[in-house]
Each structure stands twice: as structure tokens, then as C-alpha cells.
Amino acid sequence: MTAPLAHDFAQHLARDRRRSDHTVRAYRAGAERLLGFLQAHWGGPVDRARLCAVEAADLRAFLAQRRGEGLGNASAARELSAVRAFLSWAGAPAPRTRGPRVKKGVPRPVSPGEAVALAREVADEASEPWIGARDWAVLLLLYGAGLRIGEALGLTGAVLPLGETLVVTGKRNKVRIVPLLPAVREAVEAYAGAVPWSIARDAALFRGAKGGALSPGVVRVKVRSARATLGLGERTTPHALRHSFATHLLGRGADLRQLQELLGHASLSSTQVYTAVDAAHLLDVYRHAHPRA
Structure with a gap:
């Protein structure tokens, strides 16, 4: 079910939300990564009904895995934005999860x-x-x-x-x-x-x-x-x-x-x-x- 769900989500973004090709690709990829993670995390197939069971701890574990793959704060926040949009589209209430923050300190340029x-x-x-x-x-x-x-x-x-x-x-x-x-x-x-x-x-x-x-x-x-x-x-x-x-x-x-x-x-x-x-x-x-x- 994972591939059809991500595909349908991408179709929704392109057709109904009129998002750019780049956004559609990025958000679809984020949805596929989340679905793949949950399938391994839960040890079974993931459909819309199972997505409704996603908890904040699941999203934190997903983000931890992505950060371990080298994602910076800004990219991790964009990944979280994509999966929240995906969960909302699927009818699954996205758990309240704080995104990564850039540490405040001395004035510094944007990287x-x-x-x-x-x-x-x-x-x-x-x-x-x-x-x-x-x-x-x-x-x-x-x-x-x-x-x-x-x-x-x-x-x-x-x-x-x-x-x-x-x-x-x-x-x-x-x-x-x-x-x-x-x-x-x-x-x-x-x-x-x-x-x-x-x-x-x-x-x-x-x-x-x-x-x-x-x-x-x-x-x-x-x-x-x-x-x-x-x-x-x-x-x-x-x-x-x-x-x-x-x-x-x-x-x-x-x-x-x-x-x-x-x-x-x-x-x-x-x-x-x-x-x-x-x-x-x-x-x-x-x-x-x-x-x-």
C-alpha cells in the first residue's frame, strides 16, 4: 500500500493544490520515506487506517533516523513539514511534534x-x-x-x-x-x-x-x-x-x-x-x- 499512498498524495498536490514539480517530488519522497520507516518500525504493512495510529514518538524516531543520515536542521524541518502534510491528507491527525531549532546565539549569517x-x-x-x-x-x-x-x-x-x-x-x-x-x-x-x-x-x-x-x-x-x-x-x-x-x-x-x-x-x-x-x-x-x- 505504501507506493499507492505516496502516489495518490503526489497526485493531490499536483492536481488539487497546484504545487510545483519540485514540491511534488520532495513531498512524495518524504511520504515514501515515512511509510518505509513505519513499515519497518511497526513490522507490517501501512495503510490509511494504520497512519491514524502514528504518535509523536514515531515521528521523533523517524526524524532521529533522518538526522542520523546527515540531515541538517533546516532540511529536517522541511521533512517534518512534508510528512505532516501527508498525514493530514491521509486523514491522520499529525501528533504535536516540535521541529528542530537553530540554536540562538551571536548574530551569524544564514548558512x-x-x-x-x-x-x-x-x-x-x-x-x-x-x-x-x-x-x-x-x-x-x-x-x-x-x-x-x-x-x-x-x-x-x-x-x-x-x-x-x-x-x-x-x-x-x-x-x-x-x-x-x-x-x-x-x-x-x-x-x-x-x-x-x-x-x-x-x-x-x-x-x-x-x-x-x-x-x-x-x-x-x-x-x-x-x-x-x-x-x-x-x-x-x-x-x-x-x-x-x-x-x-x-x-x-x-x-x-x-x-x-x-x-x-x-x-x-x-x-x-x-x-x-x-x-x-x-x-x-x-x-x-x-x-x-
Whole structure:
């Protein structure tokens, strides 16, 4: 019964919920993993009736197994979200189980895995595939290109077709050129090909559900919901993705002047804040990893 249940769940997500192909694959895989675990855990076949017997201890054991396979906090939280959705669809009340939490401490950048998981969670929860493509593209611009949310949403159709760089107008109308990673460029192009309205050169590139310019508040609300699902801290905001872009570049050898240009800071002192963040993060890693710390 396990394969038909997961298949029917995937059909429901695609047909009734109109979820993206990525979401359907990820949630189906989560359902199959849960069913396989329960079959071994209980020593027998699992059907809808048996799913109603799932208890919090069963979910904790399942998550413990997945964590033992190397899942990080954000990925484990997404797995829990998938199995909760599956149990709800099957008519089985999901037991109250707290998801993994990211430990709070010194301010730190969002890790690459957490940034991608956050963007993917926001995109997966979109009501329409094109909206999911839009949200994915916007958040990749913040994390992969270091844009402010206002800069990303201020882009117009004039940036299309995209090249290897992007001309961005920032604060005080300061213009800068930002290199585009292939993944970021592909995300924006995928959105541009999916949006149901034509994009004029002088019109907003990113559109809201009714066709107007996308509001920053919409993005912030989506990120707030996704970080709760993933167990990420309150500091995980759209602007935190830009901070992470800066901190990760600094940690990989970019100098402050280069970073100043990429971020569009008017003064070097604005960029120097990232040295403190990076030092705090490194100190935290040192204290937890060094045998004599």
C-alpha cells in the first residue's frame, strides 16, 4: 500500500493544490520515506487506517533516523513539514511534534544550506507555479547577488535579456554593476518565462498576484512563515540573505573595497560591519570545535 499512498498524495498536490514539480517530488519522497520507516518500525504493512495510529514518538524516531543520515536542521524541518502534510491528507491527525531549532546565539549569517532551504520553502508554498518561480528568483537575487529587497523589486523589464552582470540602482540613486551567478540568472529567466503578463521595459519585473508591482511586505511575510516552518531564528529576514552574501564572500577572501562595490555602500565604514559579524561567527565555530577552546 505504501507506493499507492505516496502516489495518490503526489497526485493531490499536483492536481488539487497546484504545487510545483519540485514540491511534488520532495513531498512524495518524504511520504515514501515515512511509510518505509513505519513499515519497518511497526513490522507490517501501512495503510490509511494504520497512519491514524502514528504518535509523536514515531515521528521523533523517524526524524532521529533522518538526522542520523546527515540531515541538517533546516532540511529536517522541511521533512517534518512534508510528512505532516501527508498525514493530514491521509486523514491522520499529525501528533504535536516540535521541529528542530537553530540554536540562538551571536548574530551569524544564514548558512548556504539554510538560505537555499528558505528560498525553496517560500517557493514551494506559493499558490501558483509562476509565483513560486518569482519568489525563488527574488530570494536568490538577495542571497546570490547581494541585492537589497528594494533593489530587487525595483528592477524593470529593461534588465531583460540578462547577461553575466546586472546594473542595479541602489540608495541615493547610486548605480553599480553586480555579477550574476548562473543559478541566479536561470531563476530570473525561468520566472520571466512563466509570469502571465508581458513585461514592458519600463514596468516592474516582479509582479504581485494581480499583476501590479510586487510589494516588499509580501516577501517579508512569506519569509517569516518559511523560517517558522524550518525552525530558523527571527533574524532570518530577507535582508539577512544580503548579509549572508557579504559575510560568505568576506570569508572566502574578498577584500573590503571589493565588498563595498558589490554591496553599493557609500562608505567603507558601512562595509566594515561585516568583519565583526564574520569574527563573531568564527569565534563561535572555534569555541565549539577547537579541542582546547
